[in-house]
Amino acid sequence: MSNETYRRFDPWRVSPVKEDSRHQVVASHYFNVDEVTLSTPQAGTFQRYVLQGSNGDAVGVIAITDDDRIPLVEQYRIPTHRWTLEIPGGHATSPDEKTPDVAARKLREEAGYTATRLTPFCRFLDAPSFAAHHTSLFYATGLKPTDRGSLGPETPRPDVRLFTLDEAYEMVVNGTIVDAKTIIALLRLYTAPGHNLGQ
Structure with a gap:
């Protein structure tokens, strides 16, 4: 004692x-x-x-389709020279773009969906040992498919793959998903009452 x-x-x-x-x-x-x-x-x-x-928080969006699938985006990441599976996410393009607007834009551009409801549920420091930078996570429901945009030279049109929560959770546990915002979002959803972050 x-x-x-x-x-x-x-x-x-x-x-x-x-x-x-x-x-x-x-x-x-x-x-x-x-x-x-x-x-x-x-x-x-x-x-x-x-x-x-540069322009406020980064964002990540964990979205649920009407048939309970989570869209994850295949991204090629230059710093690690590897492919990742991630929830849609990114940064503001100007100081005037608000965090919820960034979330809606990245969901549309990367995953090809709009949402009738975007709920903020978590904000965390990315790397507090050397960065004063946060990521804000949103939960998107009421999804409707929409046209996607061209994203950039690294992965101009990344593939979107749909997984159940159990499948995505298994990929966190076995090390297939290594992106921090995606791991945090999936674990929060997996442990949420009734798997609903909007409660």
Whole structure:
């Protein structure tokens, strides 16, 4: 039995480091990178690089068709030189594009559906050790097929595959699905009461 006093977790308690300076070293259409100089009495001065999203949160959309199938998109990812299965997702194209609008656009462009209802259900930090960037997840229902757009040079017209929740969950467990937003969305749906994130 520990004699330590129990302390409630407080994510906003006093910082153990002092930020001395910050300047942007990279600007891109998806993200920016800041070089940050910090200091502590124990360690002295040190530098870190912090990734910031350019136009707000990234999004991911887990959608359910009328026959209880989940559309997953085959994407070729350049950083890892591999194909992935992912829920539709992406970034705003301008600072004026709102997060729900990004979700609706990516569902249409990548999966080929519109939704009568888009419900936000989760927001998480992508990589808190080096990024101040969030992803917001949406649950889409009332799907209707629509025309898809051309996405980009990596995967101009990715294939869309439909899976039951049990099939998708199995692919998470066996390591076929490795994309973090997709894993989080599928596990949240799998553990939701009655498999309904809109409750």
